Amino acid sequence: MIEQLQQHIKEVEAFTAKTEAEIEEFRIKYLGKKGVLTTFFAELKNVPPAEKKEFGQTVNALKQAATEKVAALKATAGSSKARQTQYGDLTRPGEPLPLGSAHPISIVRSRIIDIFSRIGFTVSEGPEIEDDWHNFTALNLPEYHPARDMQDTFFLQTDPDILLRTHTSSVQVRYMENHKPPIRTISPGRVYRNEAISARSHCFFHQVEGLYIDKGVSFADLKQTLQYFTQALFGKSRIRLRPSYFPFTEPSAEVDVYWGLETETDYKMTKGTGWLEIMGCGMVDPNVLDNCGIDSKTYSGYAFGMGIDRIALLLYQIPDIRLLSENDMRFLKQFKSAP
The missing domain is CATH 3.30.930.10 (Bira Bifunctional Protein; Domain 2)
Structure with a gap:
């Protein structure tokens, strides 16, 4: 069980998203009511007493990692959207400046x-x-x-x-x-x-x-x-x-x-x-x-x-x-x- 949690933590840390839809899908997968974390918290009662402490710490680590990843992805997406709104697509070639002429x-x-x-x-x-x-x-x-x-x-x-x-x-x-x-x-x-x-x-x-x-x-x-x-x-x-x-x-x-x-x-x-x-x-x-x-x-x-x-x-x-x-x-x- 703990190995599964550690595998999820690695996947969370490696996850990247290009769109807001992908970020939202990731959030629901881990932090939603029927998400991965909800499932692991429900399994806590079935964990042997000797492993409960380590299991609980690992679940909290997964929750913290997922929460921070969602926040970071949303901040990046919001910043990109703001720049695109203000300056347009910065990857596009610049428009040529019109040259004046001497009289x-x-x-x-x-x-x-x-x-x-x-x-x-x-x-x-x-x-x-x-x-x-x-x-x-x-x-x-x-x-x-x-x-x-x-x-x-x-x-x-x-x-x-x-x-x-x-x-x-x-x-x-x-x-x-x-x-x-x-x-x-x-x-x-x-x-x-x-x-x-x-x-x-x-x-x-x-x-x-x-x-x-x-x-x-x-x-x-x-x-x-x-x-x-x-x-x-x-x-x-x-x-x-x-x-x-x-x-x-x-x-x-x-x-x-x-x-x-x-x-x-x-x-x-x-x-x-x-x-x-x-x-x-x-x-x-x-x-x-x-x-x-x-x-x-x-x-x-x-x-x-x-x-x-x-x-x-x-x-x-x-x-x-x-x-x-x-x-x-x-x-x-x-x-x-x-x-």
Whole structure:
């Protein structure tokens, strides 16, 4: 009889269960009213007196083992159920996380910054809400200057001297006021102009402007810098400079890059000429240097500026500038793998 009890104890200790039904079946088998323990307790009266003590101790050991096993199995099952309810099936493969994508403006901006940083240009930033001095007057555009009409400006009604900057040249003015030459910096940022929104223009867009001031800076230095930039960004080394006018540079020029005429798209982009305008540039007007506290008789410099949006349209063949600001996920997802 005692050997049977010891065998049951071994079976109880070795028992495992995967479901609550199996646990309940085990409990009824040993601890139920008609279970194994009930049968052994009923047999206690038939055990010889000399064996009753050992028999009773073994039955109690079986009862304790069965009770503890049931409690342990229920605790494990309850914990697993709670985890499954809270986290789901932890053995299943994880769901792939959706990858975001950089905005084309951010991609092009980063590429331009990287290109100029290789030749020593730092990045400078300034406020988008500007005053008249930094946006116009210091840049050789005094009040009532006709060239102010070239930039249809958003003024604040509460203060006509405060406006949304029309170019990032205002950042260059602030930089020149607070730094001594030599100066070599680019100023990327968003600018605002009161223009009709269409496929080719918007009331806000992004620019990056460059400035280099030192002793003996010449137009040849400017051309060499621009040639390096177009080769690095577009893979095109052939450029041309056409005379132009900007109030804050003299002489001034528009920069064209030879895009080529290899495809039908090239013909449409360049209107059949193969040349594509990408930026404006020129030597910094001496008046601008003097306005910013830099001796124009000692120092000279060049400046250039381009639209980041326009560059993005060219690089990625985007037909409508409005796509850059409409946050259409179908459009943005195309740039997941963009460099």
